[in-house]
Amino acid sequence: MKLARNLCLGLCALVLSGCNFNEMVAGIVPDDAKPMLAELIAAVSDHDLEAFRPYLNPEIDQAAIEAALPQILELLPEGPPQEVKLTYAYLGASATLNAGTQRTLATVHTLTWDEQVLMLRLEMTSDETGVWVINRFRFTTPTPEQVATPPAFSELTLSHKIFGVAAILVPLFVLFTLIAMFRTPQIKRRILWTLFILIGCYPQFAINWSTGAWWLASPTIQTGESGASLNLIGFLVFGASILREGIGPWVIAVCVPIGALFFWYRRMKGGPTRKTRLEERVES
Incomplete structure (x- = not known):
C-alpha cells in the first residue's frame, strides 16, 4: 500500500x-x-x-x-x-x-x-x-502554424477526442497496472516487470492539437533534403506526453501500453508468479 x-x-x-x-x-x-x-x-x-x-x-x-x-x-x-x-x-x-x-x-x-x-x-x-x-x-518570425491557437471545445474533431481521452486513460491504466503488479504476491522478476510496464509502450501516435492532424510518430520514415531515416524506437514513460516548442502548437503523443496489456494477459493465464513451497512439494 x-x-x-x-x-x-x-x-x-x-x-x-x-x-x-x-x-x-x-x-x-x-x-x-x-x-x-x-x-x-x-x-x-x-x-x-x-x-x-x-x-x-x-x-x-x-x-x-x-x-x-x-x-x-x-x-x-x-x-x-x-x-x-x-x-x-x-x-x-x-x-x-x-x-x-x-x-x-x-x-x-x-x-x-x-x-x-x-x-x-x-x-x-x-x-x-x-x-x-x-x-x-x-x-x-513565427509562422501562422507556430502561433496556431487550440480549437474551441465545440470544434474538437473525433481525433481530438480520441487522443484527449487516451492521453488521460493510458497513464492511469499503466499506473493501475503497476499498483496491481506490486500487490500481486510471489511475483517473478518484479524489477523487470516494472520497467516493462513503464516504458513498454509502443507504437507511438501523435496529434497536432491545433490542426487535428495526427500521424504515426514511431516507427516511421522521416524524409528530408539529406535523405531518409528510419525511426524504429520511440518509447514514452507512462505511455503519453504533451510537448510544445516555443509558441507552437501542443503536440500530444500516445502509445499502446503493450507492457501493461501483456502483464494482464499473463495474469489471466495464471502467471507471472512464483510457486509456493507447498506447491513445489506437492509436484515433487
Missing part, C-alpha cells in the same frame, strides 16, 4: 508540474547558464547586441558577425518587449576522445511587442572548463 501511495503521489506531482509549463522549461537550463541568458535578454531589450560578442564562439567568422548584427537590429521593434518567455530548452551532454565532455544547450525565447512577435533561438556549448559559448543565435 505504501508503494502504491507513493506512485500515486508521484503521478500527481508530475501532472501538477506540467500545469506550469514555463517553470518546467526553465528548470532544464543549468544554473551556470542562467546569468548569461538573463544578460542576453536584457541586451536585446536595450537593443545592445554588443553584449553578445564576449559569449560568441571565437571560431565564428568576425566578418559574418559584423554583417549580421546590423541586420538583426533592424528586425527589433522600438522599445523593450512587453513580454519575454523561455518557451523551449534542450540540454544534452556528449563525450569524445578529442574534445572530452561537452554540454549542449538550445533555448528559444519568445519576445512580444504590441504588433510583433520574435523568437530568439540560441545554441550554446560548454566544455570541461564550464564556460558557455554561443555557436549560433538568430531571430525568427
Whole structure:
C-alpha cells in the first residue's frame, strides 16, 4: 500500500508540474547558464547586441558577425518587449576522445511587442572548463502554424477526442497496472516487470492539437533534403506526453501500453508468479 501511495503521489506531482509549463522549461537550463541568458535578454531589450560578442564562439567568422548584427537590429521593434518567455530548452551532454565532455544547450525565447512577435533561438556549448559559448543565435518570425491557437471545445474533431481521452486513460491504466503488479504476491522478476510496464509502450501516435492532424510518430520514415531515416524506437514513460516548442502548437503523443496489456494477459493465464513451497512439494 505504501508503494502504491507513493506512485500515486508521484503521478500527481508530475501532472501538477506540467500545469506550469514555463517553470518546467526553465528548470532544464543549468544554473551556470542562467546569468548569461538573463544578460542576453536584457541586451536585446536595450537593443545592445554588443553584449553578445564576449559569449560568441571565437571560431565564428568576425566578418559574418559584423554583417549580421546590423541586420538583426533592424528586425527589433522600438522599445523593450512587453513580454519575454523561455518557451523551449534542450540540454544534452556528449563525450569524445578529442574534445572530452561537452554540454549542449538550445533555448528559444519568445519576445512580444504590441504588433510583433520574435523568437530568439540560441545554441550554446560548454566544455570541461564550464564556460558557455554561443555557436549560433538568430531571430525568427513565427509562422501562422507556430502561433496556431487550440480549437474551441465545440470544434474538437473525433481525433481530438480520441487522443484527449487516451492521453488521460493510458497513464492511469499503466499506473493501475503497476499498483496491481506490486500487490500481486510471489511475483517473478518484479524489477523487470516494472520497467516493462513503464516504458513498454509502443507504437507511438501523435496529434497536432491545433490542426487535428495526427500521424504515426514511431516507427516511421522521416524524409528530408539529406535523405531518409528510419525511426524504429520511440518509447514514452507512462505511455503519453504533451510537448510544445516555443509558441507552437501542443503536440500530444500516445502509445499502446503493450507492457501493461501483456502483464494482464499473463495474469489471466495464471502467471507471472512464483510457486509456493507447498506447491513445489506437492509436484515433487
